Amino acid sequence: MNVSMEFLVASGIGWVTACGVFLMLRGRSFPVVLGLTLIGYAVNVFIFAMGRLWTSAPPIIGNGEVIADPLPQALVLTAIVIGFATTGFVIELALRSHHESGTDQVDGKEPGA
Template sequence: MEFLVATGIGWVAACGIYLLLRGRTFAVVLGLSLISYAVNVFIFVMGRLWTNAPPILISDALVADPLPQALVLTAIVIGFATTGFVIELALRSHHESHSDHVDGHEPAHTGSTAGAPRQKETA
């Protein structure tokens, strides 16, 4: 089960990094969200899942650690606010530059010239 969870976290983080490296702002926003989800699950998993363990020390029994759950809850709230802010920045950038690319410039579209005949150069 640990291997499955670790693999899932790795795949989500890898997909997030891939989306961060794309040239479109929407993909960058999705990549940031996926990375934050992967980090949240990682923090939550590091706290271990304890059954029948109280979060408060009452006796010498096994005690669950509530800190990872509190950290993840705080990270979810901060991540939601940050995602909203980044979406607003992306929309403003699109409005001002009329482009969805992160640098504000559309790449030059060069069509396929594999079957086109060459033209002679004139001097």
């Protein structure tokens, strides 16, 4: 059985996305933050995989041979910085919600109460 690298990357992105969605549907704040982070990672790997990985190829400047596209790498680097800032902001919102409501439930109410 010959499994291609594209299949492995696509299934890995799918699993990370599925785990992120599962965690986002939980009732507590911390799993929701982890789910958002996992979905961000899946999107970053998806964008990076769309740009293809070339070996020994110069970026943009070339004389007719295969050239590497630097745009996906630039987009992923920017997305990593924005994702880090967004994660910090969401963690701060979760901490503030826990401080104000006394629970870490997303809706602010304990189950069964």
